[in-house]
Amino acid sequence: MNAQPSETDIRAEPENSNLRRQWWESMQPWFAERGYILNKTTQEEEDAQMNEEPMYTFSGEVRYPYSYTGGCKVCEIGCALSHPPHPRVALAQDSESRHVVIKVLLSDSEEFKVLNFLRQEKILLDRFCGVIPVLDMLSFGAFQFAVLPRWGGRAIFSWFGTSKDVLHYVRCLLQGLVFLHERRIFHRDISEGNILANHFSCSNDCCSFTRTDMRSDLRRADRLDYALNDFDWSLLLPAEASLKDFRIPISGTYPGVYEKPNEALRGEVDFNPFAYDVGCLGIQFAYTLQHLCPSIPLLAPLIDGMVTHHVPDRFTAQEALSFLDEAQLEMTPGQLEERPNLRESITVYDKFDRWSNVPPALVEKWGRYRERSPSYFAIHVIYPLCMRPWGVSLVYRTRTIFRYALFAAKYLFTL
Incomplete structure (x- = not known):
């Protein structure tokens, strides 16, 4: 051997x-x-x-x-x-x-x-x-x-036939993330390459984003599903960990996805791994689907609620899934059967206005999920500093010092 x-x-x-x-x-x-x-x-x-x-x-x-x-x-x-x-x-x-x-x-x-x-x-x-x-x-x-x-990669290399197909894709992946988080599994690497479909052909076939192929036939028959895969960098966290409050050191954001949620880039001391996973999946949804917000308005609050920089306001996986199911019930059969447009260009997920063509009544209804602008201090001090390696280190050390000082003060005043 x-x-x-x-x-x-x-x-x-x-x-x-x-x-x-x-x-x-x-x-x-x-x-x-x-x-x-x-x-x-x-x-x-x-x-x-x-x-x-x-x-x-x-x-x-x-x-x-x-x-x-x-x-x-x-x-x-x-x-x-x-x-x-x-x-x-x-x-x-x-x-x-x-x-x-x-x-x-x-x-x-x-x-x-x-x-x-x-x-x-x-x-x-x-x-x-x-x-x-x-x-x-x-x-x-x-x-x-x-x-x-064995499932197939390039999960969306043939484009969706209807808005219903789009929402099925979203639901499959949210369902998978709910399953993992209920068992306290931190995926850490939710990216396009780790999303699979229950169909594969040969490698030569995965070369067109618009091809009408067997996956289209499977979609029409409601047989095409999508799932999360690849646990190279995943962690099994304590069973008692809170989905809202559990935190691990910020070093836990590496390795993993290339484009990380906001909290990994701002000199934070620690982070919520479950919220981080939701942010990673939200970023994937944004780049793939955010151009569809005018025809599928629920995507605007859903994606904003998953990628918001204000982590305490971010959806949990279950909250995102529940929102999707409730909002989809309000869509008409005609809306669900509309053919979604192909993406013509790519805009950075946190620069794209997902609400610009959403009907005013829905903007008012879902306004609480709309991404809030960061504070003046964050935009003009924290963010520019964190664009430089030494700046990230400075912000991290400053946050650490303030955290220890706050802990010491609480300890002294409770004696």
Whole structure:
């Protein structure tokens, strides 16, 4: 058997990806004994990109939690469902030829703790909850292999057909975040790449944002769902942690998403991880959907309530989901069937006016959710300072000193 990847490089891209690929291939008999057949590795030419292709064709009825396949307009007939290999992940099929993903983890990692916890949540296997379930966990020395159903990336690479489709997308992801937060899981990396759909084809097919394809057919049949995935940086927090008041050191915002909510950038001492997750998902909704606020007005208060810089006013995941469900009930069938426009340009989420074309009656009704302007001091002192590394450090140290001083004063006056 080829040398195992070391415990220190399991997260990193290996210097020689071929060696890591050889390691996965050397594990084929071990996985086969446990009912999993790894996809075969193909390479058309010596210098061409390697791809993984399934060994068998699944011909049964697709049932949750597994995903639909095919419909590729590039390959047309006989799509091999090929994808480039990933160093930490192997594509495979189970004993019934259903498509799965096998991910290697360290046995003492936070990711293993989170995924092993989710594995105990049998409800994830019984019904859709907005989170990719864990099917199996296999031990191998210092490593664990998490087995998950294979879903597809580029969740919205074919655009929504109706406003109802848009709101279904939003609801799926809020449902997933509610599920995680109820179990006190801090995702920490909610980004476009970690949102999956229950359909995949080959990698060549994921190249157009407007293609009419199998995902459109699945949407029309109410069969297309979306879920949160990838717990590389997630944390399992104490069961008694308050969704509104729990805080951890600000260093916990790193690593994770590239564009972070406001509180990660202003020299704060600590932060609420659950509110942070809501902010991350709100930012994703903003960049993808905020241009639709004129035709789907509820998106304006929903997104503002998720990304507001005033964290105590920010929705919890459950509050955002409840708001969505209540507001959607007030939409007419005609409004739900309207075709949403494609995004023509991108505006930074905290600079975009989501309320400019919302009907006045709804502005008045939902005005309490509208993002408030930061204070004069924040705009003209804190924000400019925090645009510089030394400024962030200065603000952080100042906040820390004031916090200790306040704590000391409270202690002295309660003696």
